[in-house]
Amino acid sequence: MEPLSRRRMLQAGGALGALGALSVAQPARAQSIWTWSAAGSVAGAGVGTDPRWVWDEEADPLVASLIDRGDVPAVNALLRTWTTNGQPLPSGLPADLRDFMERARQLPSWADERKLALAVDFNTKRGLYLGVLYGLASGMMSTVIPKEARAVYYSQGGADMKDRISKTAKLGYDIGSPNAYRPEGEMIVTSVKTRLVHAAVRHLLPQSPQWADRAEEDIPISQRDIMVTWHSLPTTVMRKLVDWRVPIPAAESAAFLHSWQVAAHMLGVRDEYIPASWDEANAQAGQVLDPILAPTTEGVRLADILLKLGTPIDAGILSKPILGAFTRFMLGDRIAEWLDIPREPVWDPLLRTAWGPFIAVREGLLPFPLAPQAYWLFDEFLRKAALLFLSNARPISIEIPLTNRPS
Numbered sequence: 001m002e003p004l005s006r007r008r009m010l011q012a013g014g015a016l017g018a019l020g021a022l023s024v025a026q027p028a029r030a031q032s033i034w035t036w037s038a039a040g041s042v043a044g045a046g047v048g049t050d051p052r053w054v055w056d057e058e059a060d061p062l063v064a065s066l067i068d069r070g071d072v073p074a075v076n077a078l079l080r081t082w083t084t085n086g087q088p089l090p091s092g093l094p095a096d097l098r099d100f101m102e103r104a105r106q107l108p109s110w111a112d113e114r115k116l117a118l119a120v121d122f123n124t125k126r127g128l129y130l131g132v133l134y135g136l137a138s139g140m141m142s143t144v145i146p147k148e149a150r151a152v153y154y155s156q157g158g159a160d161m162k163d164r165i166s167k168t169a170k171l172g173y174d175i176g177s178p179n180a181y182r183p184e185g186e187m188i189v190t191s192v193k194t195r196l197v198h199a200a201v202r203h204l205l206p207q208s209p210q211w212a213d214r215a216e217e218d219i220p221i222s223q224r225d226i227m228v229t230w231h232s233l234p235t236t237v238m239r240k241l242v243d244w245r246v247p248i249p250a251a252e253s254a255a256f257l258h259s260w261q262v263a264a265h266m267l268g269v270r271d272e273y274i275p276a277s278w279d280e281a282n283a284q285a286g287q288v289l290d291p292i293l294a295p296t297t298e299g300v301r302l303a304d305i306l307l308k309l310g311t312p313i314d315a316g317i318l319s320k321p322i323l324g325a326f327t328r329f330m331l332g333d334r335i336a337e338w339l340d341i342p343r344e345p346v347w348d349p350l351l352r353t354a355w356g357p358f359i360a361v362r363e364g365l366l367p368f369p370l371a372p373q374a375y376w377l378f379d380e381f382l383r384k385a386a387l388l389f390l391s392n393a394r395p396i397s398i399e400i401p402l403t404n405r406p407s
């Protein structure tokens with residue numbers, strides 16, 4: 001008899017559970033019913049479909065066709081030359097792709113230049129915290145988001161995590177750059193390319209027997225999944241900054257949210273799913289992110305790879321314990337245990353006692369003239385150094401994949 005795959009067990013569990021015949025087989029992380037109201041979205045209204053059943057109706061068939069037509073290598077080569085927002089698309093792209101990209105690169109009508117400019121101020125002052133939080137809170141959290149961990153692990157990028165992280169880090173870098181969405185910036189380019197990559201993954205992953213055997217869904221990266229990951233980024237970052245009592249003027253906090261609202265739109269998320277305020281974001285995260293966090297074999301392996309990223313520099317002697325301790329400090333004991341992160345007798349207590357005063361001192365100095373600029377220079381150096389290390393000092397190019405992880 002064929003072995004019972006996870007998917008078939010879950011399907012059987014769901015069906016039988018519905019009949020009331022087998023309560024134990026219900027998946028432990030069954031997704032909650034979508035009740036978040038589109039009235040709280042940037043669109044202000046919507047049809048209310050659960051975004052679990054919404055993917056990308058424009059990009060998905062287009063990219064599937066590019067893959068099937070054998071156009072991807074030529075398209076990737078052309079897109080390598082498209083790097084800044086204001087640059088025209090390279091000539092020679094297939095007409096259907098060009099049409100799509102011309103539409104996809106337009107900022108939404110509700111994008112507010114004033115808020116995007118204020119977001120730059122926020123990023124300038126808080127660059128160091130943002131770097132630490134994106135890398136360690138959001139990055140490590142992604143390993144306990146089961147669907148994301150499996151999608152990443154079984155996709156092509158899962159086989160080379162350093163390369164994959166450098167590409168994801170590029171998005172974090174681009175959104176925090178002073179000219180993120182301006183013509184000289186790169187965030188629009190990065191978002192549109194990522195939208196194409198996600199569409200490719202939706203076509204490719206269902207062909208991976210390993211993914212199909214482990215995944216709960218038939219098609220990966222639904223719009224609900226994208227919002228889950230989105231909450232692991234700005235919502236988690238803002239929750240931590242508030243926890244750490246970093247004083248943030250309301251306008252700057254709203255501006256930071258705005259830069260991420262625009263990012264969600266550029267990644268193809270419908271406006272009716274994008275929260276209009278932090279209250280709405282927290283309410284949506286409470287429904288879609290907090291309850292689904294859980295360990296998976298794939299996530300534990302990915303976390304281990306992430307924690308060992310510093311090994312080429314210091315044989316892991318310092319970097320692994322520090323990264324582990326930071327993860328425990330930011331995400332808590334439960335997630336650290338899930339990820340098999342050991343307790344660190346020196347670093348754990350040090351972070352618990354020293355991080356608060358470190359923030360207080362830094363924040364206390366912020367009002368002094370030139371302090372934000374000096375911090376920015378220092379933070380910018382760290383951001384660039386981290387990106388250079390991750391990319392092995394090669395230019396980072398986000399490309400449409402053609403395969404899954406080699407088995």
Ligand code: HEM
Pocket residue numbers: 147148149151152155156157158163164167168171194197198201220221222225226227229230267398399401
């Ligand atoms: C690729 C960002 C949501 C799975 C990428 C890339 C970026 C990115 C920048 C390009 C990197 C590369 O080519 O390796 C984001 C952001 C998200 C999001 C900002 C939400 C706000 C998701 C979700 C999933 C996912 C929800 C799965 C459930 C993947 C996979 C790849 C990818 C599998 C391709 C890896 C490869 O084959 O190389 N994403 N992503 N992403 N993303 Fe996402």
